[in-house]
Amino acid sequence: MYIFLKIFGYELSYLEFFAVLTGLAAVYFASRGKIVNFYIGLVNNVLYFLLFYQCRLYSMMLLQVAYFTISSYGIYSWSKPNINRELLKITRLTKKQWLFIIAIIIFAAIVWGTLVVWLSGKYPVNIEKPRYPYIDALLTMASITGQILLTRKKIDNWTIWIAVNIASVALYSVIGIYFTSILYAVFLIIAIKAYFNWKKELQIVYFT
Numbered sequence: 001m002y003i004f005l006k007i008f009g010y011e012l013s014y015l016e017f018f019a020v021l022t023g024l025a026a027v028y029f030a031s032r033g034k035i036v037n038f039y040i041g042l043v044n045n046v047l048y049f050l051l052f053y054q055c056r057l058y059s060m061m062l063l064q065v066a067y068f069t070i071s072s073y074g075i076y077s078w079s080k081p082n083i084n085r086e087l088l089k090i091t092r093l094t095k096k097q098w099l100f101i102i103a104i105i106i107f108a109a110i111v112w113g114t115l116v117v118w119l120s121g122k123y124p125v126n127i128e129k130p131r132y133p134y135i136d137a138l139l140t141m142a143s144i145t146g147q148i149l150l151t152r153k154k155i156d157n158w159t160i161w162i163a164v165n166i167a168s169v170a171l172y173s174v175i176g177i178y179f180t181s182i183l184y185a186v187f188l189i190i191a192i193k194a195y196f197n198w199k200k201e202l203q204i205v206y207f208t
């Protein structure tokens with residue numbers, strides 16, 4: 001691991017530095033409703049795939065593959081006009097959709113976490129023992145859901161990201177990748193601001 005610089009004894013690698021930089025840029029542009037967020041996000045996905053592999057967070061590592069695919073769809077979704085030649089507008093989920101999504105996230109996290117634990121036990125030479133597999137899996141499934149909702153311009157994506165960012169700050173602090181933990185604290189602030197920015201635009205859509 002090549003070290004970019006040391007901050008109060010913490011060794012920040014080039015990989016983590018550029019992952020953080022592109023992550024900040026992607027979330028910032030997403031909060032402003034700019035399609036460029038998906039292009040920057042593709043680069044970020046590759047960088048974090050490598051970083052999470054080094055940290056043995058295999059669910060988060062594979063999450064980057066899902067992100068890459070979803071972001072590619074997001075570029076198409078945000079740029080393609082509908083039959084009325086209108087671009088995608090901000091909307092929100094219904095209560096039934098929320099309940100369904102929460103159930104799916106929990107179920108998928110249990111299944112995925114169990115699979116990761118089983119694979120690490122079956123192939124210990126190739127896959128080291130995972131850290132916090134079920135927390136990792138829960139954050140992974142919630143993150144996938146948030147990213148999918150972002151591609152459809154659902155304001156609820158920011159509610160999910162706020163919860164994910166709070167949990168991620170704690171997880172990455174415990175693991176010891178402090179710069180990424182700080183990144184997710186910044187993500188949290190951006191997500192909160194983005195929610196209220198999108199809410200204003202949503203109200204304009206409803207009243208026009």
